[in-house]
Amino acid sequence: MKIKRMLVEELNQRITANINFNDSLNVITGSNGSGKTTFLKACWYLYSGNIGNAIEEIYFRRMEIETDQLTLNVQCSDPSSEDPKYIVSIQPKTNFRFQPKELMESLDTPLEGTWDEIKDRLWRYRFITALNHDSLFFPTFRRVEGGFLLGNKNNKIVRGKRAGLISDETIDDELTKALKAASSALTEFDNKFVCSMSTADVEKLVADTKARMDSKQREEYELLAEKISTSIRQWQATGGADATGAEYLRGILGNVTAVEKERDHIVEPMRSLNYEISQYFPNRTIEINKLKLGDGRNNIAATSLSAGEKQLFSVTTQPGFRQPY
Numbered sequence: 001m002k003i004k005r006m007l008v009e010e011l012n013q014r015i016t017a018n019i020n021f022n023d024s025l026n027v028i029t030g031s032n033g034s035g036k037t038t039f040l041k042a043c044w045y046l047y048s049g050n051i052g053n054a055i056e057e058i059y060f061r062r063m064e065i066e067t068d069q070l071t072l073n074v075q076c077s078d079p080s081s082e083d084p085k086y087i088v089s090i091q092p093k094t095n096f097r098f099q100p101k102e103l104m105e106s107l108d109t110p111l112e113g114t115w116d117e118i119k120d121r122l123w124r125y126r127f128i129t130a131l132n133h134d135s136l137f138f139p140t141f142r143r144v145e146g147g148f149l150l151g152n153k154n155n156k157i158v159r160g161k162r163a164g165l166i167s168d169e170t171i172d173d174e175l176t177k178a179l180k181a182a183s184s185a186l187t188e189f190d191n192k193f194v195c196s197m198s199t200a201d202v203e204k205l206v207a208d209t210k211a212r213m214d215s216k217q218r219e220e221y222e223l224l225a226e227k228i229s230t231s232i233r234q235w236q237a238t239g240g241a242d243a244t245g246a247e248y249l250r251g252i253l254g255n256v257t258a259v260e261k262e263r264d265h266i267v268e269p270m271r272s273l274n275y276e277i278s279q280y281f282p283n284r285t286i287e288i289n290k291l292k293l294g295d296g297r298n299n300i301a302a303t304s305l306s307a308g309e310k311q312l313f314s315v316t317t318q319p320g321f322r323q324p325y
Contacts, residue, residue: 001133002068003047009062009125010079012038025148037139044137046072049130052122053113056088059080067130068092072125082144088125098131126188134190135318138197197314199303205317207289216266224259276316286313 006017012035030036038057040056045054051074064073068237070092089110093114094227096104106124179195235248277286277294284296292299305313 001049001064001135004042004068005064006039006068007040007062007064008039008060009037011058011060011063012173013059013079015039030227039141044139044193045136046074047129047133048130048137048186049126049133049188050186051088051126051129052119053186067093067133069096070129072129083114083116085112085114086118088118090125092129096126096132103128114206115252130188130191135191136194137186138194138315138318172229194318197318199310202302202310202314202317203289206291209312210289210291213266213270217263220262220266222258225254227255231255273317277313280312281309 002023002061005018005020009016012032015035015038016300028036028039042054042058042060042063043065045051045058046063047067051070051072052061052099053077054074059079060074060076062073064071070090073089073091075087075271078318087110090107092099092104092107103124107128111118111121111125175196176196183193186195231248231252232283235245274293274295278296281294282296283298285292285294285299286302286305287299288302302310
């Protein structure tokens, strides 16, 4: 999913702008209180399908976001009124991945009315927007290390968790649970909202992703073995004639080449992460769940990184592992 453009009118009573986004890096700057966070919040709420949150939490007269999939427009008749009227509309730009006929037909006519009149019908727009976008919203570099809050019990609990003796619910302190609940409430399908990131979260992300990669590769090689076996049996059934042997060998080679290509696709996120780590952490190799990332001479455990390094490691790891395997 790519954001192409964001238009706002009277955002926070002061910002009116029509901003075109670059395909790669975009930098938003401004003094404290100038509205940077509100602008990012508006973007997130719209493209993730949290349209109701945008209406309830943000002061605006009009917001319109254009992505590579659709254009979503939300208008407010009078933001200073106690009961303004809203108009919500979606214009598809391409065929959606998810487009049930009934929901698509409901988009032909914009949704209009006061908040009480539209809130129970807004789910259609929420579903269409959220299900056809995928994104990661990581609004802060701040981290909360659960172990820091657990004091002297940390070592015992972490050892117990790694041994499979203690569940996540047992380990999580109240603040961690609250942050996870907030992330879950704001996450819409494949649009993930990350409130905070701890070393344990990164370790789990890396371990789970590596496990999925390994499982997918095993499946591919099992299918390859079956195809090779089938080809050999078919060749034998023909009497093993030389004329057909070359044909079957070419077929086997094609299957092997296809699996190798798929394998490269599966491990690409890990390869890319390894490259990024080598760039951001020169001369270091970071160890996490017995996996070594980077190409430096000095090995260091992920838990031993400084606070700033942990932040960088978290922000580097999350986006790279967002692809399905």
